[in-house]
Amino acid sequence: MGGADFMHILYSEFFNYDPADMHWPFRDRFFMDAGHLSTLMYAQYYLLGNYKKEDIANFRQWESVTPGHPEVDVARGVENTSGSLGQGHTMGVGATIAAKFLQARFGDWMNHKIYGFISDGGVQEEISQGAGRIAGHLGLNNFIMFYDANDVQLSSKTDEVTSEDTAKKYEAWGWKVVTIDGHDHDQIRKATADANAETEKPTLIIGHTIMGKGCVTADGEMYEGHTELHGKPIGDTGADYQKTLENLGADVDNPFEIFKSVAEYYEDIVGKKERRPMQRS
Ligand SMILES: Cc1ncc(C[n+]2csc(CCOP(=O)(O)OP(=O)(O)O)c2C)c(N)n1
Ligand SMILES: [Mg+2]
Numbered sequence: 001m002g003g004a005d006f007m008h009i010l011y012s013e014f015f016n017y018d019p020a021d022m023h024w025p026f027r028d029r030f031f032m033d034a035g036h037l038s039t040l041m042y043a044q045y046y047l048l049g050n051y052k053k054e055d056i057a058n059f060r061q062w063e064s065v066t067p068g069h070p071e072v073d074v075a076r077g078v079e080n081t082s083g084s085l086g087q088g089h090t091m092g093v094g095a096t097i098a099a100k101f102l103q104a105r106f107g108d109w110m111n112h113k114i115y116g117f118i119s120d121g122g123v124q125e126e127i128s129q130g131a132g133r134i135a136g137h138l139g140l141n142n143f144i145m146f147y148d149a150n151d152v153q154l155s156s157k158t159d160e161v162t163s164e165d166t167a168k169k170y171e172a173w174g175w176k177v178v179t180i181d182g183h184d185h186d187q188i189r190k191a192t193a194d195a196n197a198e199t200e201k202p203t204l205i206i207g208h209t210i211m212g213k214g215c216v217t218a219d220g221e222m223y224e225g226h227t228e229l230h231g232k233p234i235g236d237t238g239a240d241y242q243k244t245l246e247n248l249g250a251d252v253d254n255p256f257e258i259f260k261s262v263a264e265y266y267e268d269i270v271g272k273k274e275r276r277p278m279q280r281s
Contacts, residue, residue, distance in 0.1 A: 002182060002209030003037065003117060003148040007044040009188045010115060010146075012269055014196065019048050019270040022077050028112050029095050031080050033088030033128075034119040034148070035069035036231065041078060042066050046258070047266045050076040053256050086125030089145070092116035093131040096143040096202075103142075113196065116145035120158045123147060123166055135202045136174030143202040144195040148182065152211040152227050170204045182207020215239035216247045 010030075017027040032041055039059065046056050051066065058064035065073070069083035079095075082088040095114050102110040122128055135143055147166070151158050167177045176198055180187035188207070195203035212229035216222055218240040223229075228237045235241035245252050249259070258266075 001037075001040055001043070002150050002211060002213060003040050003146065003207070004043065005183045005185060005209075006117075006146045006148075006188050006205075006207055007040055009185055009192065011044055011048065012265070013189065014192050015115070016113065022050065022075055026110075026112065028115065029079050029092075029099075030077070030115045030117070031088050031092035031095065032070060032078075032082050032117050033085065033092070033122040034117065035082035035084070035088070037117070037119065037148070038066070038068060038070040038082075040117075041070055045077045047262065048077065049266075049270055057256050085119075085121040086127035086131070089116055089118055089122055089125075089128045090131040092145065093135045093140065093143060096135065096140045097138070099142055100138075100140065111142060114143050116143065117148065118145055119148045120151065120153050120162075124153075124158075124162055132170060132175070133173045136170070139174065139200050140202045141198045141200055144192065145202070145204050146182075147204060147206045148209050149206050150209045150211040150225070152225065152230060154227075154230055156227060167204075167206060174201055176201040176203045177206065178203065179206040179208070182209035183213070212237075212239065214244060214248045216243045218243055220247075 015028050015030070018024040032038070042051055042056055042059065045051055046053075055064065055066050059066045060068040065076070069081070070078045071081045072078055080088055080091045092114050099110070099112040099114060118128070149166075153161075167179060170177050176195070178191045178194065180191050182188070188205075191205045195205065210224050212224050212226060215224055215229060215234060217238055220243060223237070223239040226238065229239070233241070234244055242252055245255055251257050
């Protein structure tokens, strides 16, 4: 969930879409590479009204609309199925080439932005190298990818297996690269605005983030940045579920409730338009 700050700024300030009609053909597109971060998408689209509270509570349950890895569900905002790390990067680049084709054929009004979201595991995958290289070579300035760089992977810290300089790697392929604090809203805002203004290159925004931000132990000690927070329920780790909810200012008896101030903020963004029925597309 370390990318939540980026998702919030993207969907509330930059993304060109109609929250009441996620099918709108002229929308920007969002491609998730890290399928295990489906939670991040469901949380964001819950704020937009695309999921119900029960859907979020049923995360990863059989036949729920919130599987552990997302499956295409455009009406709710899920543009791609993901699970194989690196594959979302390639899908995003493919969609970006398609958008460029439409722009060349029909004019600048067809110039959609494509946003990608990648994590350490996706950056490591070989398939990413091919996608990144061609995106740089073609100068796909309409592709903007956020990298949730928390230095933690499935079962270890990333420095156990990688020591390359990701910024230099993407720069060598012809990308514009900016490194920020991935939790700092002003830095996210500036990086995303600059990426939108870029005319020659795709942009990689490397956001340094904290795995399990806000987690605390039963004694109230901070428990952030631990590898085991990657995939286990918080209560099965060294962190304490209830204490963490309290630390985050959540309602312990109603943990899936959207904070009042957040709900009001998103009500203004989403508006009260009649919505298309939510069904799988
Ligand atoms: C091609 C591929 N290989 C292996 C996996 C298994 N896997 C799931 S998540 C993950 C790495 C998780 O690390 P990171 O991407 O940094 O995510 P974080 O834990 O920081 O959210 C791996 C190897 C996968 N999903 N896809
Ligand atoms: Mg990671």
